[in-house]
Amino acid sequence: MVHLKQITLISLIGVMMMTQWAYASDITLEQAQIAIQAAVAKAKELNTKMDISVVDTGSNLKAFVRMDSAWIGSIDIAIKKARTAILFETNTGEIGQLSQPGKPLYNIEHSNGGLITFPGGVPIKTKTGEIIGAIGVSGSMVENDQAVAEAGAASLSK
Amino acid sequence: MVHLKQITLISLIGVMMMTQWAYASDITLEQAQIAIQAAVAKAKELNTKMDISVVDTGSNLKAFVRMDSAWIGSIDIAIKKARTAILFETNTGEIGQLSQPGKPLYNIEHSNGGLITFPGGVPIKTKTGEIIGAIGVSGSMVENDQAVAEAGAASLSK
Amino acid sequence: MVHLKQITLISLIGVMMMTQWAYASDITLEQAQIAIQAAVAKAKELNTKMDISVVDTGSNLKAFVRMDSAWIGSIDIAIKKARTAILFETNTGEIGQLSQPGKPLYNIEHSNGGLITFPGGVPIKTKTGEIIGAIGVSGSMVENDQAVAEAGAASLSK
Amino acid sequence: MVHLKQITLISLIGVMMMTQWAYASDITLEQAQIAIQAAVAKAKELNTKMDISVVDTGSNLKAFVRMDSAWIGSIDIAIKKARTAILFETNTGEIGQLSQPGKPLYNIEHSNGGLITFPGGVPIKTKTGEIIGAIGVSGSMVENDQAVAEAGAASLSK
Numbered sequence: 001m002v003h004l005k006q007i008t009l010i011s012l013i014g015v016m017m018m019t020q021w022a023y024a025s026d027i028t029l030e031q032a033q034i035a036i037q038a039a040v041a042k043a044k045e046l047n048t049k050m051d052i053s054v055v056d057t058g059s060n061l062k063a064f065v066r067m068d069s070a071w072i073g074s075i076d077i078a079i080k081k082a083r084t085a086i087l088f089e090t091n092t093g094e095i096g097q098l099s100q101p102g103k104p105l106y107n108i109e110h111s112n113g114g115l116i117t118f119p120g121g122v123p124i125k126t127k128t129g130e131i132i133g134a135i136g137v138s139g140s141m142v143e144n145d146q147a148v149a150e151a152g153a154a155s156l157s158k
Numbered sequence: 159m160v161h162l163k164q165i166t167l168i169s170l171i172g173v174m175m176m177t178q179w180a181y182a183s184d185i186t187l188e189q190a191q192i193a194i195q196a197a198v199a200k201a202k203e204l205n206t207k208m209d210i211s212v213v214d215t216g217s218n219l220k221a222f223v224r225m226d227s228a229w230i231g232s233i234d235i236a237i238k239k240a241r242t243a244i245l246f247e248t249n250t251g252e253i254g255q256l257s258q259p260g261k262p263l264y265n266i267e268h269s270n271g272g273l274i275t276f277p278g279g280v281p282i283k284t285k286t287g288e289i290i291g292a293i294g295v296s297g298s299m300v301e302n303d304q305a306v307a308e309a310g311a312a313s314l315s316k
Numbered sequence: 317m318v319h320l321k322q323i324t325l326i327s328l329i330g331v332m333m334m335t336q337w338a339y340a341s342d343i344t345l346e347q348a349q350i351a352i353q354a355a356v357a358k359a360k361e362l363n364t365k366m367d368i369s370v371v372d373t374g375s376n377l378k379a380f381v382r383m384d385s386a387w388i389g390s391i392d393i394a395i396k397k398a399r400t401a402i403l404f405e406t407n408t409g410e411i412g413q414l415s416q417p418g419k420p421l422y423n424i425e426h427s428n429g430g431l432i433t434f435p436g437g438v439p440i441k442t443k444t445g446e447i448i449g450a451i452g453v454s455g456s457m458v459e460n461d462q463a464v465a466e467a468g469a470a471s472l473s474k
Numbered sequence: 475m476v477h478l479k480q481i482t483l484i485s486l487i488g489v490m491m492m493t494q495w496a497y498a499s500d501i502t503l504e505q506a507q508i509a510i511q512a513a514v515a516k517a518k519e520l521n522t523k524m525d526i527s528v529v530d531t532g533s534n535l536k537a538f539v540r541m542d543s544a545w546i547g548s549i550d551i552a553i554k555k556a557r558t559a560i561l562f563e564t565n566t567g568e569i570g571q572l573s574q575p576g577k578p579l580y581n582i583e584h585s586n587g588g589l590i591t592f593p594g595g596v597p598i599k600t601k602t603g604e605i606i607g608a609i610g611v612s613g614s615m616v617e618n619d620q621a622v623a624e625a626g627a628a629s630l631s632k
Contacts, residue, residue, distance in 0.1 A: 225345055
């Protein structure tokens, strides 16, 4: 997706940049694998077994790995976290704070075929801040899930 | 899953044990029926009518019985409890404590085609502690469901 | 379900029989297990590994077993065959002949959450011909599936 | 799951043991990635863009990649092909020949939440012939899908 700000910028830089924006607007398999590799490294550092998924800006699955001995229940959760993060372009945990009883987005989890709104889903941004996809991680305490997802996302934004 | 301890043991005992290990890696129908029989006995002792399911480590149904006059609404719950217990290798009731409003796994029930996170789902372990499947029980108060599930699981771990 | 004919009959026989009719109108767990045991015996005789399910007259699952090494893809098929057989009170294979392209029930498989209309699903009848449930078998060639289902059903009607 | 250290230990015990261990095993992430890498290489050789999935023996997703510019409609098809292949321990294309109108398994695709029965799903076997999972490929003509799936599977069986 190319946003208005970007179009303004593009018009300044010229046609050559167009192509680059086009590429930058959606995560490549190579980028997805870099993110997953960084996430797996973090998971090992934390001594955890994780399910890790990456989706593109269209919320469609780009890559997935389940580490050996990771929960099979986390396959779907990892994918739903990544989808939830890109669907609203925000960390899943932030949505979860708004979906509690009495809060503005109460039970938003019923939408989109099922959302997961606790931590572990994080948008993936380029170095220039553009969102190109999202990563979802599940397999341990949510603090670990979030740390692993952030490590994955950070590998492409730093 | 084959753990390191087991291999050490196997190397001491030899080829005969191998067959037993092969069986231990996933629940057999004979084991599932022993667990169900123990669960039914416990259900009768408690004067309850239960739906009882057993799944393997891949969360696929291995065996199921619905006692006469047990709720038909408990068919799906018993199966979902067994699936939930194996998906995260833990008692369903423990997940349910973490999925309450404000807790870390709020609304995790939306994943995996629907989880049941109140008591009554219990992983089934061998005498050596290896998880080989799970049992799910529904049909009465959750305390009874849990007691019957535990009786079923205990029949294979003691 | 208690039908009108049955009620007429019941009124002739008296109150004591009422209880027996109540049981006869829907398969008991004991009956389901007899049928499954007969089906497993037939499956072994044919040197096959089967998934076998029994549903009651309400199409709700009563009992299920998956023999060791039987296909996991046959779990759902065995259950759907039993459901299909009771939903229309006929052998699944007969429905399958009518659901072919150009035939009266073309693509009826899209109804009821998915039907399976090839052989292997058979209504279960009492000795007096009353339908009390159905058995569904999957795991081999459809001829074997059907033979095993018939053996299971026959154990209660002979 | 059998890990590398374990295999070293097992190799001390003997070849007979290997085969028996093989029964207890399930595809590792390392094996899944080898299969996917071989599949991607074949896809490039054929000048195609593919979605490639690997599932374990319980039909649970182990790894997935979508090559850049591959169809997003093929994500689900690649996963369903892998699932179909492991559910019945056979190539999807062989099931598809039996599920045609008038054939024994007509409309089997309605089972198991949706099967895909045209070529591109292949069981993954070890060198000793044991099935440890399956690979599903979608993104081109089915002949190419099948060739890529076979290349992926062959990387672990040769």
